[in-house]
Amino acid sequence: MRFISxxxxxxxxxxxLSRSGQVVTTGQLFTELWGENPPRRASASLHVYISQLRAFLSRPGQSQSSIVTRSPGYLIQVGADDVDALDFESKVEEGRTHAALCRYEDAVASLEAALALWRGPALHDLRDGPxxxxxxxxxxETRVECHEMLIESYLRLGRHREVVGRLQMLIVEYPLREVFYRYLMIALHRAERRAEALHVYQLVRRALNEELGLEPCRSLRELQQAILNGEDASDMLLDGPSSPLLGAR
Incomplete structure (x- = not known):
């Protein structure tokens, strides 16, 4: 396997790759490579880098480079099978379509496959340029949305016990994302863990107050009241302002 050094x-x-299939101007590439102060011979240096990158990406029997010169810059042509990020986007869109059509088993399969492509932070050491x-x-952000759609699909399938642990980890990772607390409250309430569900409400209320000086959103307040009133968990509606599936319809 070859690596770019x-x-x-x-x-x-x-x-x-961040603009796959689109022209990226030389000016944009200058900024990405050198910030606001490109060297005097930036054009020549960019040309060398492009040539080296074309050589690196070349494959036996390939007649044309995946990097194409197109005024006023360059574009790269790759398929979803070549880049995990593009495969991820494709699978998320596939999952979104299944969920919007209430095909929740198919949605779970697509969204789980999308998340399985992640191996850690994306391009975490290459983010200096815009x-x-x-x-x-x-x-x-799409990854977070993928988690939301996946959890909601599980809940709509009645598989609430399967998502409790995952939601607890997501809350640690995204402590201000109210939708994950909402889904955890629903999952716990459906699992007849009412006291724990109410404790989750206190956790999100404390987190929002301490970090932002805010109270939980209306859907969370209404959910807390429904649990206090002992409403049937099986009849508890998922649809609400925070529902990603509702927004997709």
């Missing part, structure tokens, strides 16, 4: 080439490849940083921010 030069950091500039790594940044260049990440920048092109192109890569914006792309990684979007990618990470």
């Amino acid at each position: 030069a950091r500039k080439m790594e940044v260049l490849l990440a920048a092109l 192109l890569v940083n914006t792309y990684v921010t979007w990618l990470e």
